[in-house]
Amino acid sequence: MQKKFFLIDIEGVLIDHIESNRVFQDAQHFLDFLRRNKRKFVLLTNTARKSTNFIFQKLRVNGLDIDLNSIINPTIVAIKGVLLKNFRPPIRIFIISEGGHIEDIARFTDIIISYNEPIDAVLLGADREITYAKLNYAFNLILKKKPLIVLGGDMYARAKMYDKELFFLAEGAFAKLLELSTGVKGIYTRKPESIIFETAVEALNAAKEHTIMIGDSIKTDIIGALKFGLDAIFVNRQGKKLDRKTIKSLKEITNGSSKLFMISSLDPRTDLMRIF
Numbered sequence: 001m002q003k004k005f006f007l008i009d010i011e012g013v014l015i016d017h018i019e020s021n022r023v024f025q026d027a028q029h030f031l032d033f034l035r036r037n038k039r040k041f042v043l044l045t046n047t048a049r050k051s052t053n054f055i056f057q058k059l060r061v062n063g064l065d066i067d068l069n070s071i072i073n074p075t076i077v078a079i080k081g082v083l084l085k086n087f088r089p090p091i092r093i094f095i096i097s098e099g100g101h102i103e104d105i106a107r108f109t110d111i112i113i114s115y116n117e118p119i120d121a122v123l124l125g126a127d128r129e130i131t132y133a134k135l136n137y138a139f140n141l142i143l144k145k146k147p148l149i150v151l152g153g154d155m156y157a158r159a160k161m162y163d164k165e166l167f168f169l170a171e172g173a174f175a176k177l178l179e180l181s182t183g184v185k186g187i188y189t190r191k192p193e194s195i196i197f198e199t200a201v202e203a204l205n206a207a208k209e210h211t212i213m214i215g216d217s218i219k220t221d222i223i224g225a226l227k228f229g230l231d232a233i234f235v236n237r238q239g240k241k242l243d244r245k246t247i248k249s250l251k252e253i254t255n256g257s258s259k260l261f262m263i264s265s266l267d268p269r270t271d272l273m274r275i276f
């Protein structure tokens with residue numbers, strides 16, 4: 001296999017969890033190995049509530065040498081894959097967010113956040129202080145045929161706020177409410193949706209056949225990449241056994257087209273050499 005371009009998941013592949021400080025030891029070796037061999041990569045994450053800059057700082061503080069612009073999250077996909085492709089600047093958006101998404105949007109001068117019409121699109125992210133006024137304004141914009149772009153899609157998440165750890169309703173739940181009430185389907189910009197893989201391949205200026213996805217989630221990274229027509233590497237650090245149903249569905253997707261590999265670590269001296 002001669003792949004030139006790599007899409008790399010972050011949580012579970014490079015770092016244990018984005019709120020933790022546990023970067024996997026083999027991660028930096030692997031990124032160095034890619035650079036030495038002139039391979040290009042982007043990092044693909046579904047973490048949207050925290051900005052790309054937060055993730056960049058987190059990885060950097062823990063010793064991973066990466067570029068801020070190499071991180072692609074659902075907000076970046078909404079911007080590059082939907083907004084910049086479909087609207088002329090200045091693009092005016094209404095956004096529901098508690099901050100992280102706004103940090104990302106602020107990096108793009110063609111996009112303006114507005115609370116008055118004209119508005120081109122509604123962006124919906126996690127916001128634990130969401131109000132009726134915001135939801136109802138989004139509802140009215142969607143009724144006027146403005147697209148609903150969902151930055152993520154989880155129904156709920158466990159998180160800490162004001163020192164209390166609780167389950168919080170997330171953007172996916174509010175997206176369902178808006179979809180049901182308007183009859184309009186939202187555009188989801190996270191893995192396993194094709195749009196995130198397409199945005200990543202375009203960011204690398206790559207051809208699909210020269211690109212491979214590396215991830216630890218069958219449901220999002222692997223199935224998403226295979227369905228989009230990419231080969232994929234499943235990083236199985238815990239040596240989990242895949243159940244029959246999963247194997248069957250993976251076989252159906254890969255049938256005759258994309259290839260799937262499995263490795264137990266990113267150490268370039270071991271498993272990976274089988275693939276390179």
Ligand SMILES: [Mg+2]
Binds near residue numbers: 013
């Ligand atoms: Mg992961």
